[in-house]
Amino acid sequence: MSARAPRRAAKLSRRRFVALAGASLAALSAGVPVGSAAAAAAATDPAPKTGVTRSKKPAAAHAPATLTAHQKEFERQKAGTLGALKTIRAYPLPPGGDLPVVFRPLRTPKKER
Secondary structure, three states: OOOOOOOOOOOOOHHHHHHHHHHHHHHHHHOOOOOOHHHHHHHHOOOOOOOOOOOOOOOOOOOOOOOOHHHHHHHHHHHHHHHHHHHHHHOOOOOOOOOOOOOOOOOOOOOOO
16 A cells, blocks of 8 residues: 655635634633633533522622733733733834835846756
8 A cells, every 4th residue: 555645735825824823812811721621511502401500609890810921921922912002002103104115126046048
């Protein structure tokens, strides 16, 4: 039996990549583990209602629970990104300036015969 030839992965379009990255970021910021089928099902399916009502204890809305190392790193990076955005947005720009980059296509070198 001969070995199968390795197949190239299908090209991922830029639009699809951006959509996947955005969905992943939204899931991470919502606190849903990426790839968790149970979490996705729980988010879409409402909990079954029973006749028993439980008294809910008032939960501290802003009290952070014990954070994992991933969550701590995410929060650290999020704070750094927000700080950088604040600095960039606070930088004054004159109205209607020149573009910082001008696209000039490179000429391809001619082949010698």
